[in-house]
Amino acid sequence: MDPSLSVIRKRSDFLAANRGMRNAKPGFVLLTRPNDGQGKRYGITVTKKIGNAVVRNRMKRRFRELLWAALPEAGLADHDHILIGREGGVERDFAKMREELAAALARASKGEGDRARRPRHKRSPRK
Template identity: 45%
Template structure:
């Protein structure tokens, strides 16, 4: 596990701004919302609704999303983006390599990173 910490979105209004003004794409393991913020650092937000499960399941899903983001974006984060990763029903149990693939694909679709 890497010790790289990426700046976070924490306030509800930040999440709502990304949802209303940004673009979104979904995969089996997650939904990604992205809003370009030219000149700003990359910031990440994570959320999982109660539909996914109880608090233990939701926290597991968020931990897995944070680790996937850290693995893909931690070393050389793309600048100028606010990203929100939303957990889905499959997130807590999805194989981690598949979750990484979902995130990599979603980032490429929204133009956050160059397609592999």
């Protein structure tokens, strides 16, 4: 692991990154957002929708290796990088995922991202 990388652990940082740029690929979604000079940081999210604990942990290990290899050279300086696991990401070929991450980072560095997501539903007012 590169010492210039740090891990995002606070929920507020994950929520802030969710308002950033989004690049979706078949095995994951990459979120990038400037972090006000805190260096290259990364975070990983894999929800219970993906599978049981064994499957989720395997996916997180794969994502960690991908990020450690790609971020030192291709990561955006002073940005947060969040990988969100998608269905089927565990079965995807590792080399293919490496190429997809490189493509997503290249798009993010150009300022290109997917269109913003619409909210799924409106919350009812609290009583």
